[in-house]
Amino acid sequence: xxxxxxxxxxxxxxxxxxxxxxxxxxxxxxxxxxxxxxxxxxxxxxxxxxxxxxxxxxxxxxxxxxxxxxxxxxxxxxxxxxxxxxxxxxxxxxxxxxxxxxxxxxxxxxxxxxxxx
Amino acid sequence: xxxxxxxxxxxxxxxxxxxxxxxxxxxxxxxxxxxxxxxxxxxxxxxxxxxxxxxxxxxxxxxxxxxxxxxxxxxxxxxxxxxxxxxxxxxxxxxxxxxxxxxxxxxxxxxxxxxx
Numbered sequence: 001x002x003x004x005x006x007x008x009x010x011x012x013x014x015x016x017x018x019x020x021x022x023x024x025x026x027x028x029x030x031x032x033x034x035x036x037x038x039x040x041x042x043x044x045x046x047x048x049x050x051x052x053x054x055x056x057x058x059x060x061x062x063x064x065x066x067x068x069x070x071x072x073x074x075x076x077x078x079x080x081x082x083x084x085x086x087x088x089x090x091x092x093x094x095x096x097x098x099x100x101x102x103x104x105x106x107x108x109x110x111x112x113x114x115x116x117x
Numbered sequence: 118x119x120x121x122x123x124x125x126x127x128x129x130x131x132x133x134x135x136x137x138x139x140x141x142x143x144x145x146x147x148x149x150x151x152x153x154x155x156x157x158x159x160x161x162x163x164x165x166x167x168x169x170x171x172x173x174x175x176x177x178x179x180x181x182x183x184x185x186x187x188x189x190x191x192x193x194x195x196x197x198x199x200x201x202x203x204x205x206x207x208x209x210x211x212x213x214x215x216x217x218x219x220x221x222x223x224x225x226x227x228x229x230x231x232x233x
Binding site: 046 | 165
């Protein structure tokens with residue numbers, strides 16, 4: 001079974017509108033972290049936001065917020081006031097903190113976001 | 118400050134040749150990771166270093182792949198007898214020690230490898 005599922009291969013949003021990118025995860029580890037990365041066409045992976053499984057509040061970083069619904073095992077990324085520069089591939093990733101593999105990230109297949117002017 | 122750097126940025130090689138990919142992590146970062154991103158695929162974990170030790174090499178696709186890290190800093194990923202299926206972007210990441218290291222990994226720009 002896939003550990004990280006991103007069901008939207010592509011998304012379109014109008015400039016200045018908000019957009020939600022979906023991510024669901026599968027783990028039995030009680031301690032884990034969830035990450036979102038942005039990969040523009042240049043190829044570099046840019047860290048956006050982190051949510052720990054024990055964090056009580058949803059993470060926010062500027063225009064990025066993570067809608068963490070633990071019971072549903074979802075960690076959707078919300079981008080407010082989209083900008084043309086937000087057009088990129090977005091990856092959701094998870095790090096499981098137990099079981100001796102608390103270092104590697106497992107990535108979803110990504111969502112390609114296009115912001116229209 | 119300086120981010121993770123990788124060299125070369127692009128590499129074209131012939132099938133059967135050996136290649137070396139270099140990663141220079143952020144200064145002070147004790148953990149270093151190699152990932153591979155093949156066309157149309159997500160990122161695949163290859164190997165992790167804590168200091169100079171590699172506790173987990175299970176992500177390396179075959180025994181043609183090896184990696185080392187010296188001085189707790191620069192790492193080299195070596196692919197011997199390259200095959201066309203090795204064509205991919207090889208990404209290196211690093212993270213700081215302690216709890217901060219659990220909350221992010223900083224990636225380099227990657228090396229795009231094309232095996233003809």
